[in-house]
Amino acid sequence: MPGEKILVVDDDRGLLTLMKARLTAAGYDVILADSGEEALALGQETIFNAAVVDFKMEGMDGITLLERLLTLQPHLPVIILTAYGTIAGAVEATKKGAYDYLTKPFEAKDLLYRLSKAMEVRRLKVEVERLRSLVRERYQVDGIVGTSVKMQQILAQVAHIAPTDSTVCLYGESGTGKELIAKAIHLGSQRSQGPFVAINCGAIPEGLLESELFGHVKGAFTGAIRAKQGLLEQADGGTLFLDEVAELSPALQVKLLRVFQEYAFYPVGGVKPVKVDLRLIAATHQDLWKAIGEGKFREDLFYRIHVIPLYLPPLRERLEDVPLLTQHFLRLFSKDPTRDLADFSPEAMQRLMLHRWPGNVRELANVVERAVALSAGGTITPAHLLLGREESGVARQQLLPLNEAREEFERAYLFQLLTATAGNVSRAASMAGRYRAEFYKLLHKHDLNPDAFRQEDSGTGAPDRPLC
Secondary structure (H helix, E strand, C coil), rough: CCEEEEEECCCCHHHHHHHHHHHCCCEEEEEEEEEEHHHHHHHHHHCCCEEEECCCCCCHHHHHHHHHHHHHCCCCEEEEEECCCHHHHHHHHHHHCCEEEEECCHHHHHHHHHHHHHHHHHHHHHHHHHHHHHHHHHECCCCCCCCCCHHHHHHHHHHHHCCCCCCCCCCCCCCHHHHHHHHHHHHHHCCCCEEEEEEEEECCHHHHHHHHHHHHHHCCCEEEECEEHHHEEEEEEEEEHHHHECCCCCHHHHHHHHHHCCCCEEECCCCCCCCCCEEEEEEEEECHHHHHHHHCCCCHHHHHHHCEECCCCCCCHHHHHHHHHHHHHHHHHCCCCCCCCCCCCCHHHHHHHHHHCCCCCHHHHHHHHHHHHCCCEEEEEECCCHHHHHCCCCCCCCCCCCHHHHHHHEEEEEEHHHHCCCEEEEECCCCCCCCCHHHHHHHHHCCHHHHHHHHCCCCCCCCEEEEE
């Protein structure tokens, strides 16, 4: 987008002049630096939308500058300029946080295209942070705990769809955080100042659910001694969240279909229609298409709510978030000031990583809370966890096939190494007795990001529940 600030760093004054001419012609505000030290000084004074950094410079090299710039501006997309002979170094830079690299000589249109894509990524990251702040402020949720690739993809989608007014349908197993994702969408929308009204369609008996949704007039039925405003009307100007929408009865499915077609309804016993202006977010853990085939869900209602589908991954598909979530819940449930903060033994953490988490994040929270209570502030061992069927004394699940068990062990071992070294790949590779390149291949094989294990200062305030 023209007018955005681009930092260009190179010790070749001729190239700097050329770059400025090309980028200025494209409408960008270009700031030049001929050394890493000058670039860092500029980074302390000005927020940049992107940076283009030469890999090989006198004094501070491109990778060192990259790491220090990202410390100053974590969301800054950096494109590394490299000669053909230093491509391997540029690839290494992308592993350390560079957005992309460009080989000299390059076409101006190629540079402009990559800059455009880099700044689009930056805008998404900034929007995700804005959603985190809104959720933390309005719902006392300490950000979104999850740095896995899958969760970052979900957050990017939330950032895209939140400003729209389109209907969203959230799919995911119980305990994956569907309601809190719905709240994040609401808070990122133009309806954020309006109400967020949630109802679990499977938790209320069918005879009461219609009255809860539509409200009723006085005398509509026995016991209706006064008029009652329904949840549809309460959500006027805001967002209605229908959780477990697949549990709706056929009769209610017909009535809600008319509501979402006309945005008007009749209260139970009423003769005057009530108009509403709301955004619908539905959620289910079921396969709605399968429910349609079984005659349990209306196909026309499916197409009405299945406008923007969003699939939340189960915890077993983003196991790299388990250590972060575990530490979060550990701080949350260790509230007794007379006790030292408990910690998990390596063996206990390995058990957490090998567990399949059928109850997802909700189950993990329960396990950590129970372990904190049983350990009495000491080190948490596998005996304190009581995972899965162990809660009721039932034997553990059957053994996995050899290849699957080997894969799970290897993944858990890598997790243990990265957790122990706080994401330091060099130390982890050394402890594993592997070369860095080989270790990186293992991380790539299991889709593990070392950055997710680099701990940040969590502050001293009381932690809140995570979004997911």
